[in-house]
Amino acid sequence: MIPVVETKSTSDDVASAFEDFARAFEAFKDANDTRLGEIETRLTGDVVTDEKLVRIDAALDDAKRRLDRMTLERSRPPLGGGADASRDPVQAEHKSAFHTYVRSGEASGLKRLEEKALSAGSGPDGGYLVPDTVEREVLRRLSGISPIRAISSSRVISGGQYKRAFSTSGPATGWVGEAAARPQTTGPTLSEMSFPAMELYAMPAATQTLLDDAVVDIDRWIAEEVEAAFAEQESAAFIKGDGVNKPKGFLAYDTIEDEIWEWGRLGTVQAGGASFPASNPSDVLLELIYALKAGYRQNASFVMNRKTQSAIRKFKDDNGQYLWTPPASLGQPATLMGFPVVEAEDMPDIAANACAIAFGDFKRGYLVVDRAGMRVLRDPYSAKPYVLFYTTKRVGGGVQDFAAIKLMKFAA
Known part of the structure; x- marks a missing residue:
């Protein structure tokens, strides 16, 4: 049975x-x-x-x-910002003015506040800034449901892009005796990485009846409406985005076999065929794990989609123990050979020439850049009787350490 x-x-x-x-x-x-x-x-x-x-x-x-x-x-806290508002009168005034704008379209309060703050933001410029509590909640929710954002490092910036310098080769060093001459050494070679923030938008709709209902928590409603749309677009871009009007995903970078790896490309480990080998399939997973240096390996995670994870669930070690194990407790991820497994549906399926599995320390390997400020523009005209809320945020991303991520590539 x-x-x-x-x-x-x-x-x-x-x-x-x-x-x-x-x-x-x-x-x-x-x-x-x-x-x-x-x-x-x-x-x-x-x-x-x-x-x-x-x-x-x-x-x-x-x-x-x-x-x-x-x-x-269960982990989502309430959005009623009573405690924060009572400590910060300016934030309370902004929140009150924002609620008035969302419910009725009256923008004079927000205009006065943004003029007082010398902000360039106005209705014609793309909407009004949402309260800080709403922006923080949206980012927190995205961290919970956007798989790559959850494991990557992030920066909040005030400009249009984030730049950082990195060393492609360190300074020359050597051992010398106590009284020996110290010849001049070459200095490090520096280069610059740039992470521009691109515009991401969502457009939730509401009836005027919903907006007139004083019981409805407008902050929570906006956060819940935009989180799914933002998370879906972010997740795809952080994995396979081409960098044109969107973040650049780690699969969009050039790859090279790990034996001849060089900075600027992601190293790949070959699976040996268009699928896992029939005998000892765990060997290629071990090769992927140990392609990563020890300093990165201790905080590494596997990233794959549901179908790939389904295939790996069947694998056993030489002692008959399953390599994939379920979460040990609530809120914990499943593990594969002792490393967390992150399920990302935008990863490719196991197929010829596909990099279906990524393994690495994404905190050090991938950077998500958020431009401070999320804006909402109220539109009661385009879809009457519904009121549209054109909500935008600016986000970017890209690989910041090419040694921290390795890919498993299936052969043609």
Whole structure:
């Protein structure tokens, strides 16, 4: 009889969701062990067992997504900024003026505040700045649901781009005796990296009835409406963006085989074929792990999509232990060979010439740049009877340390 893995779709209990996920993984292991036993006995797997494994694998993915969503929702603090507003009269005045603008379109309060602050921002220039509490909440939510942002380093800038210098070659050094001459050495070679901030927008819509309802938390509504749109666009750009009017993703950089790696390119480890090798597939994962220097490896993570993770779940070591293990507790990621696994759906599937798996210390390897200030422009005319809120933020990104990220590339 085929075991059925059920998840409680109506329950909001995170602990219950975690138990469902753990049971789903145990069922997955049992079904996969049965499949492997059939292959050893008959040289092929039973069709019924294969179908059961696919069903359980899908249920495991669903349980993981539900657990992630519930954990994220539970961690969100309320947006009612009473404490912050009481400590900062200017912020309280800005928030009150912003709410008046959103609900009724009256912008005189915001104009006065931005003129007082010598801000160039006005309606014709692209909208009005949202309160700081809303901007912080949007960025915090994006960190929770945008996979690459969550593991990368970030900087908030006030200008249009962030620049930093890096050394392509260090100064010459050497050992000398106590009284020996100290010949002049060559200095370091410096170059400059630039991370421009590009404009990202979302346009949530609301009825005037919703805006007139005093019970509705406008701050929370805006944060919830734009987070999904921003996160979806950011996630794709941080992985495969071409850098034209968007951040440059790490897969858009030139690659080179790791044995001849050079600065400015990402090193690749070859998988040996268009898929994992049939025997000892974990060997290529070990090669990817140890292609990274020890200083980066201690804080490294795997990045892959759901289909790739599904294939790797079946792998075992020489002792029969699964290489992929589920989260040990609530809020923790799954691990692969002891390293966290980040699921990013914009990563390519396992295929010929695809870099389907990334491994590295993304805190040191990838930089996300946020331009301070998120703007909202109210538009009650374009889609009557709905009121549109053209919401923009500026964000950039790119690789800042090419030695910190390695890719697994599948051959043609």
